[in-house]
Amino acid sequence: MSATATEARNDAIEETLAAYPNAGRDSLIPILQDVQERLGYLSREAIARIGEHLGLPASKIFGVATFYNQFRFQPLGKYHIQLCRGTACHVKGSLSLLDAIRQELKIEPGQTSKDGLFSLEVVACIGACGLAPVMCINGEFHAAMTTQRVRMLLEEYREGAQENV
């Protein structure tokens, strides 16, 4: 990561914290959400700085952040995959989709692939049960998925990324 990118991230953290002067521990979750909104994830620096700002140990910030599914600790990939694990999708076999993605990308939910292309998030219900099993990549919905189609789709995105270079 270049120095300017780091600076930009630090500025984003400072700007977010500036909106919470004299904040106490009750502001922790809103701050975590705002920082993640700006950075796409919670960086180490962000967690340390939030702790400093609120007078709380970094272990506490990390503890709270890991409690909630919504927080991630790695930058988003170029393509952010949201896989629905709601009831309807589960019944229609979304667990095998999850396994396929894991195998294909070698990442767990919350992680980002080494090449920075894909990040994976598991969603409790994405609200599109009629399309089950469904996954969503950068806001685009893909309905009635199968493991085979997952593999094809990921390959398409990979090729698309290469063409764009």
Place this chain on the structure above:
Amino acid sequence: MTTKTLDKTAPAHVEERAAVTIEVNGKPLEAKPGEMLLGALRRAGIQVPTLCNMEGLFPSGACRMCVVEVEGMPNLAPSCACPVTAGMKVQTHSQRAIRARKTIIELLLADHPDDCLYCVRSTNCELQRLASELGVRQRRFSGERRRLKEDASSPSIVRDPEKCILCGKCVRVCEEIQGVGAIDFVGRGSKSQVGTAFDESLNIASCIYCGQCIVACPTGALREQSHIKEVMAAINDPEMTVIVQHAPSVSVTLGEEFGLKPGVDVNGVMTAALRELGFDRVFDTGFSADLTIMEEASELAHRIKTGGVLPMLTSCSPGWIKFVEQFYPEFTKNLSTCKSPQQMLGAIIKSYYAEREKLDPHKIFSVAIMPCTAKKFESGRGEMLHDGVADVDAVLTTRELARVIRMRHLDFHALKPETPDTPFGERSSAGKLFGASGGVMEAALRTAHFLLTGKELENLKVDAVRGLKGQKEARVKVGDLEVGVAVVSGLQNARKLLEEIRAGRRDLHFIEVMTCPGGCINGGGQPFTTDTEAVRARMQALYAIDRDEHVRTSHSNPAIQRIYSEFLGSPLSEKSHHLLHTHYSEREVLT
């Protein structure tokens, strides 16, 4: 950092109100209105088991072991978090309550490693004890075993998260008592575990190695980094002269490991045991506590006379040193430059003593028996090396010493008391006081008064700095000067005081800080107890020694006078500076 403390047995706001009567197990019981039921039960000698309860802290109600049946309540109530109300009727050991407790233990055991035979806490584990007491004889629930990595990265503490039952006591003691917060709950549900920020290993976290988490832990999830192997290897090496020193608080706690009640001084028997174990010389860290006082009191006098940095902070407690280095680096210049007694005696043994006895310092293996896990870290600090020779080679906690004695099958009760070796077996009772919060201060005041005025303190006993209170203060007349002193133990109390000084408080000259609440008698390496009364008894044992002995000031210890005339010259001499003093530096950790 915020801290909630609530004395459950007597909350301040209810103390004034009249007692109420409740009915427990069919008998009337007096209780204070508003206090938690558990406190009232304990006072009456009714035992209800707990796993997560911590005396003096707000109840967390996490473990549910203390549930009781309260008439009119549909569910069992956790007595730790259930306020007493007039006329309430309680059954503490109804069939339903006992069954609930047993089920809790069975559920905790569902994913427990069950390797009690190999566990350091076997026969001393609260989970094991409760399972036995509640008659758990089979594995009723079989949960998925969590496979978690042991963290042995720290020089002082080993964490084995598979044995953790998530009671949260280590997290709370670290944050609320010690003001550190190196660990917290990470993750959620069946994936939760206790960990550091970013799940890093302990050696790079803000952990100060005090070991209070080990003492709080009901299971074998936390233990000290053992040095037993190294010590036994040295004892069995004919080339090595193995010299042992023991800290002032060890002799008043070791007995507990062998069934004696808290507060029995076993100094002579311990000396005999150490000889039986094969140590070539047995010395008393109380000697170097006296030496510390000579240096530290002189340093204080020097700082006061020359307008040096004040208040001066004591430097005997290595957890506290790390705490300052990482959280309050601007205060490192306030820390006394004196090494701790452990390191001073180590340095003297490998210089003065080696010279005198014609021993090669490389062929001396120096062992310290300490109430403390941070002492292991301290002995390995880079500043404690001289030309590749460490002041101290290994540190055993009181508990480890007991283990070695058991391994050797010594009959602790049949041993005849022996006296320590000269010259470092001689100590004053002031040096012995080092083991309790306030003891360093009391010893220092005795000697500082003598150094500054040439006269002994009129009353050697300084009541204001005695006792288990977390913060004690006094103003002491030393000649024309009124010296402001404070004594704190438990680093959350130290944090509060440092914040006051940061905010401009200027009336203090000298502050004693001990990392563990109550001082070394309650150190992280001491026999397991959760009982304040036991800690109080240990403290009283030290006070009794000070009351009964004749040499009560460090400067009147003949061995101290001799080492200055024969070797060191005077306090703060060049030789002293080289051997007995050290320096500190800012430490970058994730706080």
